[in-house]
Amino acid sequence: MPELPEVETMRRIAERELVGLAVRRVDVGLPKLLRDSPIPTLEPLLGETLLRARRRAKVLALDFTNGLTLLVHFKLAGQFAVIRPDGTRSVAGHPVPDPAGHYPHKTTHITFMFGDGTIAHYSDIRQFGWFRLMPTDDSDDAIARFGFGPEAVGENAVTVDELAVKLARRSIPVKTALLDQTVLAGLGNIYVDEALHRARIHPLTPAKSLSRDEVGRVHEASMWALTEGIRQGGAKILHHKAYPVDGFPAVHARKGEPCMHCGCPIAKIRVGQRGTYLCDTCQPLPAGVTPPAAAVAETDNEAGA
DNA sequence: TGCGTTGTTTCACC
């Protein structure tokens, strides 16, 4: 499920493969992906050249000549497949459709064709993603309206001090606080589980109860999880089952499978209405914290050890 | 078949 690492991977692909190319043709097979777009069609992009690929949180911003910017959000299941004239590919985002399969796929909804023959297919099996075309001058405001907090990773990344201040006034579970994009932008359900496992902190721990050392561990682990995700070009999770590469992901979508650290079976609970994976041994619930009834362990019915 | 799935928005409530 596309989070910051998948979007950053796409940004890098666009920067490397698409910047400098002119749009020769655009096919939009599912116009509702543009439902909230200030400019209602992609036709103004015809003939324009991609100047730059930016990213803020999970939003991709593509700046074109003629003062146009296209914002893209992958939501649950967006995917870009860039196919060069020689047939080689770079794919980022959701693992469906199969990156090695035939394109356009039946879930391919938007296709860009560039002047040199390079093609970029946007596919989305859930159709939750969106495209918004607007003047570049408006794009910073449009992004600002999301109210994103500091980036979780990269040049302008949040500092430990900033994170400590934000977490200190929240009584909600630390996992829920970290998913709040106004606290820290870019962590999603997969990487937050990975970060808390590495930091050895139970997701239900109230954010404000974390010690300075624990906040430091959360900070380091969040950066690590996202960096590792970017290094791998995204986490390999298919049909709610993880296929770890180099031990990552270590917990997410691995219910019942052995913890990579201690061998105990990974548990699945519900935190803030989100499926949450953790190792009860490596991430013990602090004394005095009682899990809400809604967080009880889910019964076994899938993907056992 | 209804539930789970996600990031984001909205809303009722304290």
Next chain:
DNA sequence: CGGTGAAACAACGC
């Protein structure tokens, strides 16, 4: 008012 929890929303696979 702000923090919180929960629901809604988009569509589809199992």
